[in-house]
Amino acid sequence: MTKFREVLENCHLGDLGFSSSCFTWSNRRLGNSFTKERLDRAMSNPEWCSLFPKVSVLVLAIRTSDHSPLAISFKEDVYERMYHRRGFKFEAWWAKDVECPNIIKSAWDEDILINASISNVQDRLSAWSDRVEECIRFVTPRVSEDMKNWLLQQFTEDEVRRALFQMHPLKFPRPYGFPAVFYQKN
Incomplete structure (x- = not known):
């Protein structure tokens, strides 16, 4: 020593x-x-x-x-x-866009540390998604007032239970870090 x-x-x-x-x-x-x-x-x-x-x-x-x-x-x-930073979630539709791989590659190449590279990718994809969503704001909605009211109804306990048991037991452990199996067994 x-x-x-x-x-x-x-x-x-x-x-x-x-x-x-x-x-x-x-x-x-x-x-x-x-x-x-x-x-x-x-x-x-x-x-x-x-x-x-x-x-x-x-x-x-x-x-x-x-x-x-x-x-x-x-x-x-x-x-x-x-x-x-809890708000980031990769959206599946991003992968279908031709710009997405270029955004990921340029953000990934910015830093040599993996954690920093991941943060760069999150930042770039979030900013890009915000710009896309800003454009979408000007699209006329196709959801009627009746559809919106139906979608905003309170979930029943039975609907929540059915959705929970349709989930893979070990997928997506949020919120609070508990996977679906925790709720399925308790």
């Missing part, structure tokens, strides 16, 4: 800090023997920090390892973009 600290000092490396959870390791035990620690860090020197002043480090959720992966983003808002 002494040699490691010497390297950090000689190279003028410092901790970049973190966003979200401060713990990067867990022993995954239950009860009183459960332990969490911050073992993993992203390090840089002052020169690197001056080249990338808006860098942020996000501690991601532990999935398969006992260590949390760290995501380094060159944008300040990585945490906001990954965890507070």
Whole structure:
């Protein structure tokens, strides 16, 4: 450990800090023997920090390892973009449009980090979709007042139950992270 600290000092490396959870390791035990620690860090020197002043480090959720992966983003808002952005949903009709693959490719190629690339794609597709929907606003609706009233009726418990049991048990776990099987079995 002494040699490691010497390297950090000689190279003028410092901790970049973190966003979200401060713990990067867990022993995954239950009860009183459960332990969490911050073992993993992203390090840089002052020169690197001056080249990338808006860098942020996000501690991601532990999935398969006992260590949390760290995501380094060159944008300040990585945490906001990954965890507070609930509105994005890829629309199937986008895939039918000839512009969609070009939008995805140009947004994906902008950043070397996968999380940032995904956020870029979400931003570009959302902006593009907004422009398309703005154009659609000027199309005359074909839904009559009677149709609209029928569609806005309150769902019955039986209709909700039938729809729920038609869903694949493990698809689309929103809201609150519970897949359909949770509601089908409880």
